[in-house]
Amino acid sequence: MSQYQIAVIVGSLRRDSINRKLANALIKLGPADFSFKLLEIGDLPLYNQDDDDNQAQSVVRLKSEVKAATGLIFVTPEYNRSMPGVLKNALDNASRPYGTSAWTGKPAGILGASIGQIGTALAQQHLRNTLAYLDVPTMGQPEVFIQVKEGFFDGVGDITNPDTVKFLQGWMERYVQWVKRHAQ
Numbered sequence: 001m002s003q004y005q006i007a008v009i010v011g012s013l014r015r016d017s018i019n020r021k022l023a024n025a026l027i028k029l030g031p032a033d034f035s036f037k038l039l040e041i042g043d044l045p046l047y048n049q050d051d052d053d054n055q056a057q058s059v060v061r062l063k064s065e066v067k068a069a070t071g072l073i074f075v076t077p078e079y080n081r082s083m084p085g086v087l088k089n090a091l092d093n094a095s096r097p098y099g100t101s102a103w104t105g106k107p108a109g110i111l112g113a114s115i116g117q118i119g120t121a122l123a124q125q126h127l128r129n130t131l132a133y134l135d136v137p138t139m140g141q142p143e144v145f146i147q148v149k150e151g152f153f154d155g156v157g158d159i160t161n162p163d164t165v166k167f168l169q170g171w172m173e174r175y176v177q178w179v180k181r182h183a184q
Contacts, residue, residue, distance in 0.1 A: 002035035004179055007069035011076030011087035011112075011123075013042045018148045021157045022113045023075040028158075029165075029172040034179075036073070039065050041090040052097035059093045066094050066102035071179040072136065076112045078123035088130070095134055103134040107182035109175040111144040119145025139178045142171055 008027065012019045020038075027036040043058045045051070055063075066072070076083055095101040110127055112120025124145070131138050144167075146152075151160055159165050 003033045004035070004070040004176075004183065005068060006030070006034055006036045006071045006073055006179070007066055007106075008036050008038045008073045008075065009041060009087065009090060010038060011041075011074065011084045013086055017077070018113045018115075018153070019075045019077050021153050022111060022146065023073070024157055025153070025159050025165075026073070026075070026111065026168055026172065029169050031172075031176055034176065037065065037069075039090075041086055044086075044089055044093050047089055047092035047096065049096070055093070055096075062090065063094045063100075063102040066106065069106060070183050071175075072103075072106045072108040073175070074108060074110045074127060074131075076110070076120055076123050076127060078112065078114050078116070078120040081122045082126045083123045083130075087127070091130055091134065101134055103131070103136050105182075106136055107179045108136050108138045109171070109178065110138060111146070111171070113146040113148045115148055117147055119147055121145050137178075137182055139175060142167075142174060144168070144171055 008023050010020045010023050045056050076087055095103055110124050112124055114120050128138055154160050
C-alpha cells in the first residue's frame with residue numbers, strides 16, 4: 001500500500017475529456033510511494049441545504065474518499081470563464097453541513113487543459129478562491145495552463161511532446177514535496 005493516497009478530481013464528465021486524459025497521464029508520473037484514485041463526481045445530486053441531515057449515498061462516498069486521501073489533485077476544464085458546475089457542486093456537497101467539510105487541510109494541486117490559448121487560467125483562479133475558503137492549502141507554483149491541439153495525446157492517451165512531459169514531471173515533483181510538507 002502506498003504511503004500517500006491522492007484523490008484526483010476531474011471537473012469534466014465527458015467520456016473523451018482532455019482533462020481526464022491529462023489526469024491519467026499525470027498519474028503515470030507519480031512516485032512509487034504515491035497512489036492515485038480518480039473520484040466520481042457525476043452521480044452527485046445538486047447541492048441542497050435541505051439534504052444536509054440526510055446526504056445521498058454518493059455524497060457520503062465522496063466525503064469518505066476525500067477524508068481518506070492525503071492530498072488532492074484537481075484537473076479542470078474551463079466553462080464560460082469559470083470552473084464547471086459539476087466541480088463546484090462536488091465542492092459544495094463535500095463541504096456540508098457546515099463544520100463537517102471533507103476538504104479541510106488537504107494539500108492540493110490544480111491543473112487544466114483546454115483547446116483555448118489561455119488554457120484554464122480563469123477556471124483555476126475561481127477554483128483557488130473556493131479552495132481558499134474551504135481551508136485547502138493549494139500549491140501556487142508552477143501553474144499549469146495547457147492548450148491541447150491535435151496530436152497532443154497519442155492513441156493510448158500519453159502526451160506526445162517530451163518537453164510537456166518534462167514540465168509535468170517537474171510539476172509532479174513539486175506537488176509531491178507540497179503534499180509531504182503538509183502531511184507532517
